[in-house]
Amino acid sequence: MVWLSHILHSDSPRDCDRIIQKAVSVLQPGGTIIIHDFILDDTKDGPLFPALFSLNMLVRTEHGKTYSEAEITEMLTKAGIKDIDRTPYKGPTDSGIILGRKP
Numbered sequence: 001m002v003w004l005s006h007i008l009h010s011d012s013p014r015d016c017d018r019i020i021q022k023a024v025s026v027l028q029p030g031g032t033i034i035i036h037d038f039i040l041d042d043t044k045d046g047p048l049f050p051a052l053f054s055l056n057m058l059v060r061t062e063h064g065k066t067y068s069e070a071e072i073t074e075m076l077t078k079a080g081i082k083d084i085d086r087t088p089y090k091g092p093t094d095s096g097i098i099l100g101r102k103p
Contacts, residue, residue: 002027005036006095008072009053012063017075024079027102033081039096040068047094069098076100 002023008016023033038050045051050066057064067075073084081100089097 001032001034003034003036005034006038008035008037008075009057009066010061010064013067013071013075015063016067017078020075020079024081024102029102031102033076033100033102035072035076035098036095037072038066038094039072039086039098040066042068042070044068049094053093069096072098 004019004023007019011019020033020035027033038053040050040054041047054066057066069086076084076098080102082103084098084100087097087099
């Protein structure tokens, strides 16, 4: 199992792809990757805290931003991950969890 918690929002999409690829490379077949972060709706206009946090990352970092569920799913798919699903977890700051399995 690999757990990336509040990692992706500080990096560009290209760097996030590399981070996820590297994490997936250490997984055995059947292993699980878990992404825990501030996850935007696919419309990218909510929930409120992840949207405001994305604005904060825009102002305070070179490439940081929050990503939508669809964007994270695409990153995981490019890395060869299957059975991708968002869990019903909702943290106090509207953080979310997406997980998938290495075939």
